[in-house]
Structures are given as C-alpha cells and as structure tokens.
Amino acid sequence: MLPFTRPTLDSEEFEAIKEVLQSGWLATGPKVAAFETALADYIGGDVQLRVFNSGTSALEAVLLAYGIGPGDEVIVPAMSFVASANVIVRCGATPKFVDVDLISRNIDAAAVAAAITPNTKAVIPVHFAGRAVEMDAIYQLAEQHNFLVLEDAAQAIGTRYKGRKIGSSGNPVCFSFHPNKNMTTIEGGAVAVNDPVLLKKIEGIRFHGIERDSQGSMDVTAWGGKMNMPDVGAALGLIQLKKLDSFNQKRRTLVERYLQQLPQHDALVLPANADGHSWHMFCILLNWEKIGLNRNQFLEVLKQQHAIAAGIHYPPIHLFALYRQYGYKAGDFPNAEKIGDQTLTLPLFPAMEEKDVDQVCLAVVSLLDGLNLMP
Ligand SMILES: Cc1ncc(COP(=O)(O)O)c(C=O)c1O
Known part of the structure; x- marks a missing residue:
C-alpha cells in the first residue's frame, strides 16, 4: 500500500535516538539547545528559535505571551487543520474566520481587511501545504491597525517567501515537526522570533513560568505550562534538519x-x-x-x-x-x-x-x- 505520507528515517536517526536513550538524559537538555541553534542557522535572518512539544503549543504560547484573551478577535482561515483555530479558543479569544483562495488555499490581505473590527488583536495566516501566503500586504494591514501577525508555518518548514525562508522575518512564526511534516521530531514544534521580551515570555509559558537568576535560584512570577520538547525528539530533529x-x-x-x-x-x-x-x-x-x-x-x-x-x-x-x-x-x-x-x-x-x-x-x-x- 502506498501511503499518502511517511517520515523518512534511517540508521542515522535510529543511532541518534539510541545515543540519547543511553545517555540517561531524556527530557529537555543539550540536544534541545543544539537543535535550537541549528534551526536558527537554518532559518537565518537573525532570529532565535525555541522548540516546543508540538506546533499547537508553540502557537498557544505566542498568543498567551501577547495576552490575547476574552473579548479579542483573531482572524484565521476557515480552511486549515483545526489546531489553527483551537489555539484561539484555548486563549479565550474569538476566532474570526475568513475564506481562502481555491487554488493556493491561502488567505489574502483583502479577506483579512474585510474581517477587521475594533476587537481584532491578531491574524494567523496559514502557509497551506507549504505554499507561502502573500505576507507583505498582511503585515501592512497589521501595522495600520496595530494587531499581531502570527504565521502558522506548521506545514512550511523550508518554504521561501520572496527568496527568504519563512520564519526569518523576526515576527513570530510557528512550525510543527509532527511525523507527517517535511521533517519530524516525533511530536514537536518551534517558534522563530527576534524580540527578547517575547522570547522570555514564551520560555516561561513553555516551562512552568520558571526563571533562574545568575546563581541558579528559581522564581516564578507568571504562569507557565509544560510544553517543552524532550532531547529524544531534538536528537531526531538535528538529523532530519540536515536532510x-x-x-x-x-x-x-x-x-x-x-x-x-x-x-x-x-x-x-x-x-x-x-x-x-x-x-x-x-x-x-x-x-x-x-x-x-x-x-x-x-x-x-x-x-x-x-x-x-x-x-x-x-x-x-x-x-x-x-x-x-x-x-x-x-x-x-x-x-x-x-x-x-x-x-x-x-x-x-x-x-x-x-x-x-x-x-x-x-x-x-x-x-x-x-x-x-x-x-
Ligand atoms: C496548519 C497547522 N497548524 C497547526 C498544526 C499543529 O501542529 P502539531 O500537530 O505539531 O501540534 C498543524 C499540524 O498538523 C497544522 O497542519
């Protein structure tokens, strides 16, 4: 039977996972740090990457970091995987659906413009099936109306928009590494971002809100969840990224x-x-x-x-x-x-x-x- 998709894994991936299992350190550790650096090098454009246990968690973390919540509207395509909208509901905000183009399956700036209200706080353009959304006009609208653009690039790792990799713009962009994606960490996701304030917030949301000072003492000043990627997944991701x-x-x-x-x-x-x-x-x-x-x-x-x-x-x-x-x-x-x-x-x-x-x-x-x- 020819499946519609299958991850491509060989002995290099199996060895990398075995090495982590034998190391005794399975949860977030050195492989995650190495994977984040390698992803940032791959994406380019002076962004930092933070990895998560899923693309869904990555999207949620960004919306939560921006304080999107009850009373806020977030514009999202009616055609996507349901996670693109579920993350809006998870934050207590209201999804505002817009239609997509029949061929590209992507939203455009005209559709977004028609859906803007005084309550619009964000738009989540989805790069459907790896095809880049026309982003420039959407970013212009966001600047005019002062709302967040959170690119859902779950399906678009390696996609280029106007010659540059998706994720390199410095605005928050989320990826997924679920096994049916173009590369996998088993389950996993990432956020690309270059704003240090946002970076700190999503790190807290990712792991129990824990902050450490230079002596290693721990404090918690804001809520955080449990969205970290294990080293086993990151070790797999390091090999997959090379390919x-x-x-x-x-x-x-x-x-x-x-x-x-x-x-x-x-x-x-x-x-x-x-x-x-x-x-x-x-x-x-x-x-x-x-x-x-x-x-x-x-x-x-x-x-x-x-x-x-x-x-x-x-x-x-x-x-x-x-x-x-x-x-x-x-x-x-x-x-x-x-x-x-x-x-x-x-x-x-x-x-x-x-x-x-x-x-x-x-x-x-x-x-x-x-x-x-x-x-
Ligand atoms: C467009 C889109 N957004 C978000 C997600 C969620 O990613 P994950 O499955 O890693 O949570 C997916 C996964 O299929 C997706 O296709």
Missing part, C-alpha cells in the same frame, strides 16, 4: 512529475506551482458529480484496486460543531467548503519514487475515464 533541503527538493521533483502526468480534465483542478513552495502536501480537487462517484467510493477504489491511500485535508473548520456555536454555517465560506468537499491529498513523501507517482497518476486517470468502477 530537510534534500527532502524538499525531492518533493518538488515528484510534484513536477504529478503536474506533467495528470491530465487536463474538467472534473479535476490541480494545485499550482509557486516560487519557494516546500510541497508539504499535493492536494487536488475533484468534482464528484461529474465523475459519478462520491469521495468515499473513490478512496475505496484507489485502495482496493490500486493499493493507494489518499488523504483529506481538510473539512472546513467553521462547520465543526464547536465553531457552529459561534454562529458559523454552511455557505459562509464557499471556497473553504468547496475544498472541504472536493479535496484529495495524493501520496507525496521523499522516499517515493517517480514510478510511484506514475502509478498514482494512472489510477486517477483510469478513474476519471470511468474505468475500473466498483461493481
């Missing part, structure tokens, strides 16, 4: 082949290539009415007849029961809803071979041609 650019290059090569091999068909919409894209996922849109199969049937045929597992990324967030309670309903965000109905994530991971892409393309083409339908 990240080659992983991303392989993803781009595989995507080029997908884009060459998949046909122009009026039931099929392909994602567009873009400068600096790190291709975390390759998500197509299929018009089920035209095809004459529903998505579950299509997934079943792919699995049973072609040994291919595809994914669905994502149902639109505003239609989950939690978010309907804020008054959102079907019809509010047509593009996010269309993506939610029509999307399919085709297999894409660095260990895939070009023949695997060809196999997926043949399966999709045969289904589009109405062949091999389920009995």
Whole structure:
C-alpha cells in the first residue's frame, strides 16, 4: 500500500535516538539547545528559535505571551487543520474566520481587511501545504491597525517567501515537526522570533513560568505550562534538519512529475506551482458529480484496486460543531467548503519514487475515464 505520507528515517536517526536513550538524559537538555541553534542557522535572518512539544503549543504560547484573551478577535482561515483555530479558543479569544483562495488555499490581505473590527488583536495566516501566503500586504494591514501577525508555518518548514525562508522575518512564526511534516521530531514544534521580551515570555509559558537568576535560584512570577520538547525528539530533529533541503527538493521533483502526468480534465483542478513552495502536501480537487462517484467510493477504489491511500485535508473548520456555536454555517465560506468537499491529498513523501507517482497518476486517470468502477 502506498501511503499518502511517511517520515523518512534511517540508521542515522535510529543511532541518534539510541545515543540519547543511553545517555540517561531524556527530557529537555543539550540536544534541545543544539537543535535550537541549528534551526536558527537554518532559518537565518537573525532570529532565535525555541522548540516546543508540538506546533499547537508553540502557537498557544505566542498568543498567551501577547495576552490575547476574552473579548479579542483573531482572524484565521476557515480552511486549515483545526489546531489553527483551537489555539484561539484555548486563549479565550474569538476566532474570526475568513475564506481562502481555491487554488493556493491561502488567505489574502483583502479577506483579512474585510474581517477587521475594533476587537481584532491578531491574524494567523496559514502557509497551506507549504505554499507561502502573500505576507507583505498582511503585515501592512497589521501595522495600520496595530494587531499581531502570527504565521502558522506548521506545514512550511523550508518554504521561501520572496527568496527568504519563512520564519526569518523576526515576527513570530510557528512550525510543527509532527511525523507527517517535511521533517519530524516525533511530536514537536518551534517558534522563530527576534524580540527578547517575547522570547522570555514564551520560555516561561513553555516551562512552568520558571526563571533562574545568575546563581541558579528559581522564581516564578507568571504562569507557565509544560510544553517543552524532550532531547529524544531534538536528537531526531538535528538529523532530519540536515536532510530537510534534500527532502524538499525531492518533493518538488515528484510534484513536477504529478503536474506533467495528470491530465487536463474538467472534473479535476490541480494545485499550482509557486516560487519557494516546500510541497508539504499535493492536494487536488475533484468534482464528484461529474465523475459519478462520491469521495468515499473513490478512496475505496484507489485502495482496493490500486493499493493507494489518499488523504483529506481538510473539512472546513467553521462547520465543526464547536465553531457552529459561534454562529458559523454552511455557505459562509464557499471556497473553504468547496475544498472541504472536493479535496484529495495524493501520496507525496521523499522516499517515493517517480514510478510511484506514475502509478498514482494512472489510477486517477483510469478513474476519471470511468474505468475500473466498483461493481
Ligand atoms: C496548519 C497547522 N497548524 C497547526 C498544526 C499543529 O501542529 P502539531 O500537530 O505539531 O501540534 C498543524 C499540524 O498538523 C497544522 O497542519
């Protein structure tokens, strides 16, 4: 079975983890410090990195550090993984959804501008599937209206925007290292930032609010949680980071082949290539009415007849029961809803071979041609 994603790990990663296990120091320690330095070198642009036990924790820590809470509104795309919105609810603030572009799946400044109210305290642009959001105009809006921009780059480690790595701007940017991401620490995340005040706050929020003076005495002046990354994960991350650019290059090569091999068909919409894209996922849109199969049937045929597992990324967030309670309903965000109905994530991971892409393309083409339908 060809999965839609799989982490690429070999003996180097296994050895690195074994070394940490044998060292007797498993929780946050020297590997975390080394990983934070290596990440900062990789991202560039004079930023510091702080790693967390998940991308979700990293996002939460930044919102909490800025004091975002009840009465505040945070603008967020209706099409993303639900964590992008859950972190807003976690802080007691109100998510303000906006629609995305059908092809890039990203928000733009016009959508953000239309959602600004006097209560807007932040916007969370999501670099969907590794494609950079057009950030400049969003930062201009944030400056005019004095709100925070927190980039959700969970899916975009290694992505470039206007030639510079996402995360290098100095504004807070969060990454995820969950196993399906372009590099992994098992579970894990990071914040890139260059403001020393924010840095100190997120360090406190990450670990029980503990501060130490030069003698090592401990004090706690503000609440902190438990969001630190263990050394086992950081040791894995150090190896994965060295390979990240080659992983991303392989993803781009595989995507080029997908884009060459998949046909122009009026039931099929392909994602567009873009400068600096790190291709975390390759998500197509299929018009089920035209095809004459529903998505579950299509997934079943792919699995049973072609040994291919595809994914669905994502149902639109505003239609989950939690978010309907804020008054959102079907019809509010047509593009996010269309993506939610029509999307399919085709297999894409660095260990895939070009023949695997060809196999997926043949399966999709045969289904589009109405062949091999389920009995
Ligand atoms: C867009 C987005 N934001 C946030 C997250 C949360 O990251 P994590 O799973 O590391 O908590 C994810 C993870 O899938 C994501 O895709």
